[in-house]
Each structure stands twice: as structure tokens, then as C-alpha cells.
Amino acid sequence: MPELAEVEYYRKQWNRGIDETLVRVQLHGETRIFRGIRAKKLRQLLPGSALLRSEANGKQLLFEFSEGLWLGLHLGMTGKLTEAPPGFRPGKHDHLVLFSRKRALIFNDPRQFGRVRFGQGSEAPEWWNRLPAPVNSTRFTRAAMEAFLRRHARLPLKGALLHQTGFPGIGNWMADEILWRAKLNPLTRPSELVSRQTAALWRSLRFVCRGALRHISPNFADPPSGWLFHQRWKSGGLCPIHAQPLERRTVAGRTTAWCSVCQRAHR
């Protein structure tokens, strides 16, 4: 699930451990989560350092520790960050657990599509600084969105919105919500958009990002009723406007729900 707002929620769970010194690190170093890094180094270097701060960039997370240690996390499809008392016993899918005297910070991910990265130095790791501006930042501009759509003129809108280089932070449910509000069919190609539709896409994108962050990231609450979110997955889901049964099909490789009245294919 973790998209922009859920990632932000999880970041705050680990922030509860800010200013606490780690005493022990427990991890399943052989799992896919740690691909590309030496998991053993985490276990050796992190104890003795303290969590200082954290940052999110779209779906990417960065935790800064004292002693110039940096932990990058991606939650993949089923990753979660939680916090537990210090006596916590890691279970099968608790692949990385950081213990301070007061608590355990847990990275749990059954499907292991998530990822842990590690860096050392006085500055944030280079891969972090190279990330594109996430959709909720002021650096993400309408001009940048339009340039990306021009570059991917034949990719269905649904696929474009899921592209993390073009729309960092958007995931499957947000993409459907955005297209529904903009009254755009997920199969529409960017090259077919008239300027009124591009404007609608931009407005809808901003609205859904702001709303998701406001409603979901504080407590993991659902967005307000009236959002497509509540209808997307249930069989017999209805368009919140027309009470029309939603279409449900794979578009650009992902399950997609839309209203055939609001989001007519072509004009």
C-alpha cells in the first residue's frame, strides 16, 4: 500500500525514536530487503549512534543517525514501520529491528519488495540527492509534469502517473483517484489531452496529494467519504457521483478502476 501519505505516516512512527541511542540491531541479512548492501555493517556500525532526523521523498525514506550514518528505506508493496517496547521479539518478517533502551523500531515486510540502503558520510548519500522532486513538493511544477507527459506521449495516463521518475510518490490508488477527479480515462494517451484536460489533471493531482497527506498521514485514517478510494476494490463498487458500477481492468499492468460515465474513453 505505501504511497506518499502512508510513507509519511510510517516515517513518523520511527521518529518516536529520535534522540535515542541504539544499543542493538537485529536483522535478517540474507533476505532480498538487503540486496546490494552489506547487512553485517548495519549490525556493527549502528549501535552507539542515535537517530537524529528523517525525511521522505515520495516513497523513499531517509533516516539520519549520528556518527555520519544514513539509513535509506523503501517500503515496497507490503512494508511497514512500527514501534514496540524494548523487549520486542522479531517475527519472521521483521527484517530490520533497531533497539534503544526505550523501544524497538521495526521494519516489517512479508513480500520483501522493500529495500534497505546504507550510507556513511557527513552529507546525505548521493543517491538520495539525485531523487526527482516528489509530487507534494513545491519543486514539482506543472511545467515539469507537462514535459514528462510530452516525453511519454503514447503511454496511457495510468502508466504515466505510476512512473516514479515523473510522479514520485503516486501509487495505484492515488492514480485512480486523480484520474477519476480529473474525468480522464486511464487509457487516454498524453498526446490526446487538450489544455483544459491537462489543467484538470494538474488540479486533481494537487488536490489528491494534499488530501491524502492531510487525512491519512496523521493517523492512517481513510480519506473522506465521497473519494473513489472507498469504492475502488470492493466488488460492486460504485462511482460516488453516478452510483454507476465501476469498470475494473488491468491498465499499464496494474488493476485500475474507473467510472465509464465520468471518464468516457474519447470524445
Place this chain on the structure above:
DNA sequence: TACTCTGTTGAATA
């Protein structure tokens, strides 16, 4: 039991 589905993404292929 067997088979299908899933909120991500990146590698391989076209």
C-alpha cells in the same frame, strides 16, 4: 489442494 489475486519496481525484451 490448486489456483488466482494483490497497494511496487526494476530488469529484460521489443
Place this chain on the structure above:
DNA sequence: TTATTCAACAGAGT
């Protein structure tokens, strides 16, 4: 260069 397909993984649902 851009678009599509598929695999990585585990568990839930039918």
C-alpha cells in the same frame, strides 16, 4: 528512447 511484460515474494481469498 520509450513501452511492455514479467519476476522477485508471501499470504489471502475462492
